[in-house]
Amino acid sequence: MKVIHVSAECYPVAKAGGLADVVGALPKYQSKEGDTVEVVMPFYNNAYVKKSHFEEVCHNRLLLGDQPYDFEVLKLNGPGNPGFNLYVIKIPGLLDRENIYSYDDDVERFTAFQIAVMDWILNSDRKPDIVHCHDHHTGLIPFIMSYSYKYSSLKNIPTVLTIHNAQYQGWFGFNKIHYIPEFKLSNAGLLDWGGQINPLATAIKCAWKVTTVSPSYMEELKTSANGLEWLLDHESNKETGILNGIDPQVWDPAKDSMLVENYSVKNSVSGKKANKEWLCKEYNLDAEKPLFIFIGRLVWEKGADILPGIFYRALINDDLEVNILALGSGSPEIESKLKSLINPFRGSYHVHIGYNERLSHVMYAGADFLLMPSRVEPCGLNQMYALRYGTIPVVHETGGLKDTVTDIEKGGFGICHKEVSVDKVYHSIQRAAALYKEEKEFKKIQREIMKIDHSWDNSANQYNELYTSLIR
Ligand SMILES: Nc1ncnc2c1ncn2[C@@H]1O[C@H](COP(=O)(O)OP(=O)(O)O[C@H]2O[C@H](CO)[C@@H](O)[C@H](O)[C@H]2O)[C@@H](O)[C@H]1O
Known part of the structure; x- marks a missing residue:
């Protein structure tokens, strides 16, 4: 044929x-x-x-x-x-x-x-x-x-x-x-x-x-x-x-030449830490706090219009103690709102406007959680890359996200919300931050998700x- x-x-x-x-x-x-x-x-x-x-x-x-x-x-x-x-x-x-x-x-x-x-x-x-x-x-x-x-x-x-x-x-x-x-x-x-x-x-x-x-x-x-x-x-x-x-020849944390340090399930803790530390140094973040990332086009379908609101709410709340790093480009209005948060939240937030393949790989590796508040997501690859790299997806239950991520409370390995709103995503971030504090459980999930076969x-x-x- x-x-x-x-x-x-x-x-x-x-x-x-x-x-x-x-x-x-x-x-x-x-x-x-x-x-x-x-x-x-x-x-x-x-x-x-x-x-x-x-x-x-x-x-x-x-x-x-x-x-x-x-x-x-x-x-x-x-x-x-x-x-x-x-x-x-x-x-x-x-x-x-x-x-x-x-x-x-x-x-x-x-x-x-x-x-x-x-x-x-x-x-x-x-x-x-x-x-x-x-x-x-x-x-x-x-x-x-x-x-x-x-x-x-x-x-x-x-x-x-x-x-x-x-x-x-x-x-x-x-x-x-x-x-x-x-x-x-x-x-x-x-x-x-x-x-x-x-x-x-x-x-x-x-x-x-x-x-x-x-x-x-x-x-x-x-x-x-x-x-x-x-x-x-x-x-x-x-x-x-x-x-x-996903293509394991390109997306494999054990062999990915774009990473700061390679790792597999066995040494995921030290491998992810090395990538996270690099990101935190590069973007002036705090490696002790959980790192949430967003990667993608800054458009309505991806829920990017509510990112500034979500980030503000998560970062202004001192009790939550999170880092956020975003990578993307798209609507000039969203880009400028995201950039305006850099100064007030220096030390726990950064956004890189543009397209950067290498940085995206290091982010999947170094992050603790990936945010995907997409309104429309035909399949979504980011959540599958995140899983492979031991990063827990926080997603809106829609399209392919519904087919690939199940909530931890339902025996799965992600954090899901049913609506796209600042409130709902913020609530998911709170759940994620609480999970991060349960170190043993958090690391166990990290190892488990790396084994899922999405080839x-x-x-x-x-x-x-x-x-x-x-x-x-
Ligand atoms: N600024 C940036 N810098 C570096 N890398 C970046 C980037 N912005 C995005 N990427 C990369 O681009 C890809 C995005 O893929 P997605 O499948 O999530 O979304 P996209 O909407 O492009 O694709 C559409 O087609 C795919 C394939 O069918 C469907 O999965 C999806 O749901 C549908 O919307 C990933 O590899 C991601 O890492």
């Missing part, structure tokens, strides 16, 4: 969040003997790409409307090889920029990327058995494969869409419909949702199967999906929730079974 994953992100080449982690790991665990699982993504002009070696596979010219663009398909070679064939599409002037998203011409960039992928597959000797698309940036592919005249020879290849985040749908106006390779106009309704071209909705309608990254999120989407509830409910017979895994094997098998059902 030959599978091609099409994605805007893939770790370690380009990462903005969890999508990259998934696409950079899943293919490694899907490849069984005789199978080929590949990834194709855009060529960005970032530091990783600059230091990597690529070999040209083909070059061609695509048409975006009537605008021609030359493109190259390059294969990653040499020491940076991620463990599967990884191809990048270079479209000079469109894709080769430093960042992944947030340019004014993202519609043109990602539509051209999808057309280039189609042209490459159309002209390749060995066609894939499955094309697996991820999120809205690749959502037009199932439509193009089924309805665009030029690609009609691909229409019997099954397509799978995985929704990592339904909040973002890639909407654009019908004035750009000519970007999509020519098709019978009577099919234009498949592109439409609420009067706009909606690539995520299009993929939900046209893909042969739709998956999302946890069973609970799949259910939640039917009542809360940023306008796509009815569609997701209507298409439910082709939908499945498959929980993400990809089980989920990779579920994807493979899904593919097999389509090929049959």
Whole structure:
């Protein structure tokens, strides 16, 4: 079987969040003997790409409307090889920029990327058995494969869409419909949702199967999906929730080269202490107090808007005695509120605004508790990384968090709250701080959570079974 994953992100080449982690790991665990699982993504002009070696596979010219663009398909070679064939599409002037998203011409960039992928597959000797698309940036592919005249020879290849985040749908106006390779106009309704071209909705309608990254999120989407509830409910017979895994080759405290000191279950106490002490020295925190961390995009879905309120309440209360360290970027208003707490709470609080992969690893290792007050969490990887690194998750019971974290009082290993509010999260922090004082019990939980298996094997098998059902 030959599978091609099409994605805007893939770790370690380009990462903005969890999508990259998934696409950079899943293919490694899907490849069984005789199978080929590949990834194709855009060529960005970032530091990783600059230091990597690529070999040209083909070059061609695509048409975006009537605008021609030359493109190259390059294969990653040499020491940076991620463990599967990884191809990048270079479209000079469109894709080769430093960042992944947030340019004014993202519609043109990602539509051209999808057309280039189609042209490459159309002209390749060995066609894939499955094309697996991820999120809205690749959502037009199932439509193009089924309805665009030029690609009609691909229409019997099954397509799978995985929704990592339904909040973002890639909407654009019908004035750009000519970007999509020519098709019978009577099919234009498949592109439409609420009067706009909606690539995520299009993929939900046209893909042969739709998956999302946890069973609970799949259910939640039917009542809360940023306008796509009815569609997701209507298409439910082709939908499945498959929980993400984590890649133990990248996320292993015993081997992680980004840590200050490596550790396993046996020496978790001293290993975590060394990482915590480094963080406390670096950010002027108190290593005696429990360390709570937050890592992620500073947006409403992650509950980041209530972080300043939660932090203030926890830090102003002298009896609680906690440290807080946050890492993230996003809404300028939240960034500035979080920064404004640095001066008043110097010695027990810091926020690092920006993206920093290495720091995130040290934080998972050195922290005692991870805060995830997400309002929407399709799966969430942070809580699984935290568990693996012996850090207890404090989470809102939603989506994938519900599927991966059970409260200590219910025989589990995390601290859960049922609502997203300053009060509820503060109450969870109080529970966590009390647990920290029960040293023996706290360290026992730390060791237990490090042993939980969240590796990809089980989920990779579920994807493979899904593919097999389509090929049959
Ligand atoms: N400032 C920063 N510096 C360094 N690292 C940072 C960072 N901000 C975030 N990260 C890292 O980015 C990843 C975030 O992954 P998540 O899965 O938690 O969220 P995301 O919303 O991006 O993903 C979406 O897709 C994934 C994958 O399917 C789903 O798990 C999730 O629920 C869904 O919202 C983690 O590896 C985290 O450490």
